[in-house]
Amino acid sequence: MNVVTAVKLYIEKITNESGPGMKIILMDKETTSVISMALSQSDMLKKEVYLFERIDSGRSNERLKYLKCIVFIRPTKQNLALLAEELRSPKYGAYYIYFSNIIPRTDIKMLAECDESESVREIKEIYVDYLCVNQNLFSLNIPFCMSHLAWLPEALTRTLQGITSILLSLKFQPVIRYRAGSVPAQTLAKQIYDQITKESTLFDFNAYDNNGVPPPLLLILDRRDDPVTPLLHQWTYQAMVHELLSINNNRVDLSEVVGIPKDLKEVVLSAEQDDFYAANMYSNFGEIGSKIKSLMEEFQKKAKDQRKVESIADMKNFVETYPQFRKMSGTVTKHVCVVGELSNLTAKRMLFDISELEQEMACKGDHSAQLQRVKKLVADEKISLDDALKLICLYALRYERHANCDTLSLLQTLKNRGGKAFVVPRLLEYAGQHARQGELFNLVRIADAVKLTRNLIKGLKGIENVFTQHTCLLKEILEEVFKGRDLDPMYPNISSDVPSFRRPPQQVICFIIGGASYEEALAVHQMNNAGYKVILGATTIHNSESFIKEVLQATSGINFKHTKPLEKFHMFEGI
Numbered sequence: 001m002n003v004v005t006a007v008k009l010y011i012e013k014i015t016n017e018s019g020p021g022m023k024i025i026l027m028d029k030e031t032t033s034v035i036s037m038a039l040s041q042s043d044m045l046k047k048e049v050y051l052f053e054r055i056d057s058g059r060s061n062e063r064l065k066y067l068k069c070i071v072f073i074r075p076t077k078q079n080l081a082l083l084a085e086e087l088r089s090p091k092y093g094a095y096y097i098y099f100s101n102i103i104p105r106t107d108i109k110m111l112a113e114c115d116e117s118e119s120v121r122e123i124k125e126i127y128v129d130y131l132c133v134n135q136n137l138f139s140l141n142i143p144f145c146m147s148h149l150a151w152l153p154e155a156l157t158r159t160l161q162g163i164t165s166i167l168l169s170l171k172f173q174p175v176i177r178y179r180a181g182s183v184p185a186q187t188l189a190k191q192i193y194d195q196i197t198k199e200s201t202l203f204d205f206n207a208y209d210n211n212g213v214p215p216p217l218l219l220i221l222d223r224r225d226d227p228v229t230p231l232l233h234q235w236t237y238q239a240m241v242h243e244l245l246s247i248n249n250n251r252v253d254l255s256e257v258v259g260i261p262k263d264l265k266e267v268v269l270s271a272e273q274d275d276f277y278a279a280n281m282y283s284n285f286g287e288i289g290s291k292i293k294s295l296m297e298e299f300q301k302k303a304k305d306q307r308k309v310e311s312i313a314d315m316k317n318f319v320e321t322y323p324q325f326r327k328m329s330g331t332v333t334k335h336v337c338v339v340g341e342l343s344n345l346t347a348k349r350m351l352f353d354i355s356e357l358e359q360e361m362a363c364k365g366d367h368s369a370q371l372q373r374v375k376k377l378v379a380d381e382k383i384s385l386d387d388a389l390k391l392i393c394l395y396a397l398r399y400e401r402h403a404n405c406d407t408l409s410l411l412q413t414l415k416n417r418g419g420k421a422f423v424v425p426r427l428l429e430y431a432g433q434h435a436r437q438g439e440l441f442n443l444v445r446i447a448d449a450v451k452l453t454r455n456l457i458k459g460l461k462g463i464e465n466v467f468t469q470h471t472c473l474l475k476e477i478l479e480e481v482f483k484g485r486d487l488d489p490m491y492p493n494i495s496s497d498v499p500s501f502r503r504p505p506q507q508v509i510c511f512i513i514g515g516a517s518y519e520e521a522l523a524v525h526q527m528n529n530a531g532y533k534v535i536l537g538a539t540t541i542h543n544s545e546s547f548i549k550e551v552l553q554a555t556s557g558i559n560f561k562h563t564k565p566l567e568k569f570h571m572f573e574g575i
Contacts, residue, residue, distance in 0.1 A: 003166070034131060075102070108123060139516075174216040185220045225436050226436075230515065233354065237282070244341075389420055508533065512537075
């Protein structure tokens with residue numbers, strides 16, 4: 001149940017099968033990201049892969065017959081056409097071709113006809129048609145999957161391919177359940193079931209254990225059921241970086257940060273390549289400050305030891321004693337820069353005050369007091385328009401049908417400041433109470449919620465307060481699954497011929513249509529640490545900005561002026 005390991009094993013396979021000797025790997029845009037998120041360039045060099053090329057970019061016509069070419073591409077029409085052209089006039093001595101997903105036999109026949117020089121040594125399918133973000137988190141990098149609140153056809157096809165791939169790479173023939181009432185979830189579940197039936201020979205795994213152990217569960221969820229989680233400011237390291245700086249395929253762009261060193265304009269945050277990040281990606285902001293400080297003190301201590309080096313022998317002994325010294329120095333600098341910028345943005349945007357109110361609206365029912373605080377912050381010129389918008393979004397979702405709901409006046413204030421007031425009615429159309437299944441703001445859960453706490457952990461100056469209270473809906477769903485609760489009413493099975501099992505599933509893949517968040521990835525990580533086996537996947541990984549963009553795309557073309565209870569917001573449409 002480790003998607004990073006699954007990808008690494010496949011890459012190991014394709015680099016070994018071509019035998020010893022210098023190799024080039026020919027990829028497309030998507031498979032380039034697949035490899036780079038699992039392995040570093042130095043890892044690939046150890047496998048004798050010395051050149052990296054894109055099949056869809058302009059390449060020289062120089063013949064390199066002494067090189068073996070590993071082709072790793074998605075089986076798209078464009079890629080197949082480019083590969084056919086390559087095989088008609090081969091540049092390399094031998095080709096080992098691997099497709100990241102299922103490829104029709106007719107396409108293989110077409111490629112064979114193009115290979116007149118008989119330079120192709122291997123054609124195989126390997127099932128790595130997804131991006132491994134964390135060990136238990138994968139993404140399909142589909143930023144927008146719906147329009148008019150229905151699947152975009154190309155997004156549905158890509159999602160089907162990605163989930164088929166993850167099931168094959170993990171050798172799962174799962175029970176498929178979907179969120180009742182969600183047409184997109186039911187549509188996807190049906191297509192996955194049909195694909196498994198069609199490719200029954202590929203999915204010839206032991207679906208049902210003779211000892212009564214239930215098969216894996218694929219649970220398909222809809223982002224619309226929980227619009228709150230991606231709107232909240234996060235306080236764990238990975239989530240906070242994504243919210244404030246954005247993580248794109250494990251890379252963070254720091255080029256706009258004032259005074260940033262040239263070699264840190266873009267940094268890689270990968271748990272596979274950075275031990276500090278691996279150990280602290282789920283730590284909260286206060287803990288990160290403390291650990292960064294400890295890391296710097298350790299580095300300074302070793303640097304002091306270095307100044308005592310007086311001979312070549314001493315230098316050798318020092319390097320042997322501290323083999324991670326040079327690597328560690330780079331790690332210190334990188335994380336100090338990232339955490340420093342997070343601290344600057346937190347102070348500049350007054351995120352402690354904003355986050356406290358966000359958490360209270362998500363977890364407590366105190367309309368009057370919260371409305372006054374929202375009004376005060378939304379009108380404050382020091383609060384960014386984006387943060388003011390998020391506060392109104394949360395208020396509108398929380399108190400949509402409250403007798404004294406005052407969303408209209410909040411939107412008017414935002415409009416007067418030049419903010420995007422039109423987002424709120426679109427969000428309510430996307431995931432308002434009429435669109436959600438079940439009760440997101442559960443009264444029992446709110447009553448039992450722990451009090452908001454500020455963890456005072458002194459690390460770096462300015463990093464003191466961390467807010468933790470909100471529990472994402474996904475965690476509650478998973479807890480119900482592993483408790484063995486009856487799932488049929490809320491999460492029906494797409495197939496009617498699956499036998500019932502007394503025991504709950506031992507392995508679960510949750511897939512969220514419309515994107516997941518790093519708070520949900522944290523919840524999955526915590527459950528895995530508690531002994532469960534869960535993998536989270538999604539069409540994309542959201543921060544609040546990308547989620548709002550997805551909402552706008554999903555509701556594009558919808559005329560909700562006459563859709564109660566949204567008609568009162570028509571004055572803000574198109575602003």
